[in-house]
Amino acid sequence: MDNDHFCKNCPKGADNCAGNKIDLKDGYWRSNNKSDIIVPCTSCPFCCDGEFWETGYCKDGHTGPLCNNCDNLAK
Numbered sequence: 556m557d558n559d560h561f562c563k564n565c566p567k568g569a570d571n572c573a574g575n576k577i578d579l580k581d582g583y584w585r586s587n588n589k590s591d592i593i594v595p596c597t598s599c600p601f602c603c604d605g606e607f608w609e610t611g612y613c614k615d616g617h618t619g620p621l622c623n624n625c626d627n628l629a630k
Contacts, residue, residue, distance in 0.1 A: 568593035570605065579605035584612045584621050596621050 565572035568583035577591060582600040585593045588607045596603035602622035604614045613622035 563591070566591055566593050568595060579603075579612065581605045586620070587611070594621065596623075599623055 571578040602617040618626040
């Protein structure tokens, strides 16, 4: 293994890690799908669904950091 590549343990809050993909557990959030900094959605745990879609890890009707904001444009 060269010095530029190393393996990390799957971070807390992750459901599954494979290669460069990290699937989050429900109730966790990260700023984007490239970040490995994962934080719990403590003030609104049901707002974070762990999947990265258009809403960026937030369930429909929620948006923003930790999914704490209402998404007034939600369908």
